[in-house]
Amino acid sequence: MVGRKAVLVTGAGTGIGKAIALHLAAQGFTVFAAGRTLSTLGALAQEGGERIISVTMDVTDEASVAKGMETIASHLDGASLFAVVNNAGISVTGPIERVPDADWRAQFETNVFGVMNVTRAVLPQMRATGEGRIVNISSVTGRLAPPFMGVYAASKHAVEGLSDALRREVKQFGIKVSVIRPGFVNTGFGDQEQAGLEPYMKEGEPYRDSLEKFAKWHHDKGHKAAPPPHCVAVEVERALTDASPRTRYTAPKKNLWLIFARNFLPAPLVDAVTARTTGIS
Numbered sequence: 622m623v624g625r626k627a628v629l630v631t632g633a634g635t636g637i638g639k640a641i642a643l644h645l646a647a648q649g650f651t652v653f654a655a656g657r658t659l660s661t662l663g664a665l666a667q668e669g670g671e672r673i674i675s676v677t678m679d680v681t682d683e684a685s686v687a688k689g690m691e692t693i694a695s696h697l698d699g700a701s702l703f704a705v706v707n708n709a710g711i712s713v714t715g716p717i718e719r720v721p722d723a724d725w726r727a728q729f730e731t732n733v734f735g736v737m738n739v740t741r742a743v744l745p746q747m748r749a750t751g752e753g754r755i756v757n758i759s760s761v762t763g764r765l766a767p768p769f770m771g772v773y774a775a776s777k778h779a780v781e782g783l784s785d786a787l788r789r790e791v792k793q794f795g796i797k798v799s800v801i802r803p804g805f806v807n808t809g810f811g812d813q814e815q816a817g818l819e820p821y822m823k824e825g826e827p828y829r830d831s832l833e834k835f836a837k838w839h840h841d842k843g844h845k846a847a848p849p850p851h852c853v854a855v856e857v858e859r860a861l862t863d864a865s866p867r868t869r870y871t872a873p874k875k876n877l878w879l880i881f882a883r884n885f886l887p888a889p890l891v892d893a894v895t896a897r898t899t900g901i902s
């Protein structure tokens with residue numbers, strides 16, 4: 622039966638979640654790999670071996686989360702989850718003005734309410750055992766919002782804020798909360814973001830010219846030019862094993878300068894550098 626180092630990873634079938642699941646399993650954790658797509662979860666379980674247990678879970682659906690938790694409980698046999706890694710996420714791209722409310726809501730349903738649904742489901746058992754770790758996958762955009770990624774950045778800013786408050790609330794129960802901030806990482810996320818930009822590059826769209834430049838920068842210098850997701854998995858392991866985990870971990874490390882710039886440089890300067898870097902100035 623699984624021991625106290627049991628970790629739930631959401632969105633584990635692909636990309637960063639998959640890398641986290643494989644890395645944690647290799648480090649001796651028992652990983653409950655959750656997601657909506659059975660085929661990717663099945664392939665992951667085959668690759669990761671017996672330490673990876675697939676769980677069907679749509680984080681936007683409370684009933685699905687509850688059912689997934691029942692599956693986990695049946696494997697834990699009375700033991701508690703040690704940690705959850707809230708990784709499942711989507712990215713809605715496009716100009717703030719033009720993205721429809723329905724897309725804004727879908728973004729927040731997954732990236733914010735999804736985190737809350739799963740966190741609420743695991744907290745009672747963590748409070749009961751007097752320990753636990755919650756690791757929320759945010760983004761560098763949770764601190765520095767690029768143009769045309771504002772919907773996504775807003776959702777990750779929300780994750781940052783709720784994680785800060787949660788950390789201060791649950792410390793009294795022995796539960797520790799950390800945020801991981803990936804920068805560009807080479808996963809399928811880039812294609813999803815490119816596809817999201819397309820409707821706003823059509824003839825007559827008001828942001829078309831600058832968006833075309835942004836899309837080229839994003840395509841050439843973004844995910845495809847970025848390192849594989851293992852670097853994020855290593856930071857998650859640190860958040861789970863450090864005796865006093867940091868509130869934030871950034872990966873790849875080169876992105877720390879973006880956080881530094883956001884924290885310490887004047888906003889007009891950051892705006893100018895952002896516009897120049899993305900090609901929209």
Ligand SMILES: NC(=O)c1ccc[n+]([C@@H]2O[C@H](COP(=O)([O-])OP(=O)(O)OC[C@H]3O[C@@H](n4cnc5c(N)ncnc54)[C@H](OP(=O)(O)O)[C@@H]3O)[C@@H](O)[C@H]2O)c1
Binds near residue numbers: 634
């Ligand atoms: N790649 C990057 O450059 C980057 C940078 C910063 C932050 N991040 C963050 O890292 C996390 C993982 O992204 P990724 O790059 O690995 O992209 P990805 O390969 O698209 O992974 C996202 C995963 O989330 C799952 N998912 C989406 N909606 C879900 C839902 N409602 N319920 C359960 N699972 C759901 C997807 O699986 P199914 O669709 O099969 O369910 C997929 O496996 C996200 O939170 C993202 O915001 C990524």
